Amino acid sequence: MKVLFFNCSLKGGEETSNTEALYHKVAEIMREKKPDLEFENVRVADYRIPLGIMDKVDDSDAWPVLLNKIQEADIFLIGTPIWQGIRGTLAHIVGERLYGSGATNDKGQMIGYNKVAGVIVTGNEDGGKHAGRDIQFELNQAGFTIPPSALTYWVGDAGPGPSFIEAEGWSNEFTRSTSREMAYNLVHLANIFSHQPIPAEGNVSE
Amino acid sequence: MKVLFFNCSLKGGEETSNTEALYHKVAEIMREKKPDLEFENVRVADYRIPLGIMDKVDDSDAWPVLLNKIQEADIFLIGTPIWQGIRGTLAHIVGERLYGSGATNDKGQMIGYNKVAGVIVTGNEDGGKHAGRDIQFELNQAGFTIPPSALTYWVGDAGPGPSFIEAEGWSNEFTRSTSREMAYNLVHLANIFSHQPIPAEGNVSE
Amino acid sequence: MKVLFFNCSLKGGEETSNTEALYHKVAEIMREKKPDLEFENVRVADYRIPLGIMDKVDDSDAWPVLLNKIQEADIFLIGTPIWQGIRGTLAHIVGERLYGSGATNDKGQMIGYNKVAGVIVTGNEDGGKHAGRDIQFELNQAGFTIPPSALTYWVGDAGPGPSFIEAEGWSNEFTRSTSREMAYNLVHLANIFSHQPIPAEGNVSE
């Protein structure tokens, strides 16, 4: 069973990401629960993803590579920073390309069917739920099932301030408990779908 | 297996509701798929629901009655009109009271666990996805699982105009196909949960 | 020149409101800037405002009283708590009734013309910008001019925690500076409109 994390930080993989630090905590809980999980961690900023409402915008478009990773995953996590109270643009671009692809699985259901998804957000302040809401909606529209409480985030007080790592955000009881709940529920539902997938009935194009 | 529909139209049950007309189409598809479903249709405007972040605001508060209906349901649908591009206030009140209740099931999971939820929206125009997004998020935060594509809506052209019934909105191919997909997925996932509920592990307060 | 504050706390006027505490700071700055301002502070929860898309829902509907206060104001502030990352329902109800009224001024422009508006939000955590965004939009649709940076808020770290008063939120530099900027800009623009109103041309129904 595969877990795929798209880190939509604007920073490339050579830089430390606060959102990734929270992801590692979530991944650790999932691994304790189910030790045979495979994990893939993608820094989206390291890929060239042009804008467009199509499968492939041009020859060097990396979106098909990313889409293929999504196709292989059982559990899909999107992580994002917050700017001006909402998700960063890279998370939006992933949602727009996902929608533009209109990709389906081998039964003709949308790509997200029988996959579960959750969201991880960190920011100096204000916007965790707004970012989570927008990402969850787009994932659901692409066919992903959203298990209970599929969002964890950390934010600090209003205004500029230290980020998750510096602020030792993992000591926040709320962030720990929402991370734990999401991690367990993602694994629980992925297990369920591995035995009982959603039948291809009523949900395939005719 | 029980289907519960909260119609958050501002109109009382003695008036015709466009959103309810779309609900009946969705219910019909569910009934064809699974004839032994039980349906309950609640016009929320007929109940007295004061504002507040608590279980019970006062002695004539009808929220506990509605909460009890939610507790009994396997499939929960919220319907709403659109005003100014977003859901109506009554759907917001339901979300706020649900959050304020902090209700749990007998295993200590939040009330929505092992229940699936979807959203039905109609409006003259513009706002179906915004309304759906906000309602889905709150339901998910209350523990409901959101199956793939758990939103159907009908809207007309920009500006004032005929509503769903008058405009014969059911002839809209997109509304028909999203209704069918949501109806099937709600039943598929409710069936799955009836055999394989989400274990009470990692998702109960310690 | 009149300043009107609608405090959309769910609590009645006999209880202490964190959002009101932040309003008093904003009002103080406005008073220093322009000592002859008149202030009116309305606890909306003390009024009976039924839901509906009409001028007057029934004989004991207090909305016409509130609408009349808005008509008299030059500067209009809406304050709200945060629940689940968004404004409280009472602020939504004010927006819905304002929209449903379709009220105009004596030149036939919508009620908000030549009035300026801003938003004040407090919450334990997360959602100040989301609440502000939704309220600003509805005020703008009702004809209010939104001066630069017309939002101030205070929120704490992710999860439950102390509210504005207990947390001594006014010591937050960001909240102080956004409050100051909003207060000055509301007064600046109200002054400008008092000398140069927006002409009734292109913005009245024909």
Place this chain on the structure above:
Amino acid sequence: MKVLFFNCSLKGGEETSNTEALYHKVAEIMREKKPDLEFENVRVADYRIPLGIMDKVDDSDAWPVLLNKIQEADIFLIGTPIWQGIRGTLAHIVGERLYGSGATNDKGQMIGYNKVAGVIVTGNEDGGKHAGRDIQFELNQAGFTIPPSALTYWVGDAGPGPSFIEAEGWSNEFTRSTSREMAYNLVHLANIFSHQPIPAEGNVSE
């Protein structure tokens, strides 16, 4: 007096844009009202704008060129298509770069001060108000004044369908009247600011 339009269509300038067609209608009304206006129409997709929260991401970053155009404008319009019920990513990128720049005018006020802004949206369906709300908020946070009813849009019925040009969206009475109202109000307020700018008091960093 200068009007600047950023068309955030994902399509380059060689392709026909529906949103631009609606912009031309708005521009025409502004020109009738005030014949000496200068207009600049920028197809943002023709510029290379990398993601980042900084003034200049790299040497070929075109954002400084665009920012300079904004600095020169009196009236700023952002246009966007709708994807999945919200603005396109390019409009989001403009907002994120604007925020990341933290640009100020020569008095030390944020870049948008004494400039007015509005939003133009077209889509097959559903999302005009959501797109407008998000863009207005970011413009306001950057110091722009939002005049009354500063949004015009056209959308069709739920689901896929013809776009603005093909559907002859300009025959929609609502779209025409909101376009007219926005066009007049932008010119009215820009005129007012040209005589009575917002004083640099309370709104500059200390």
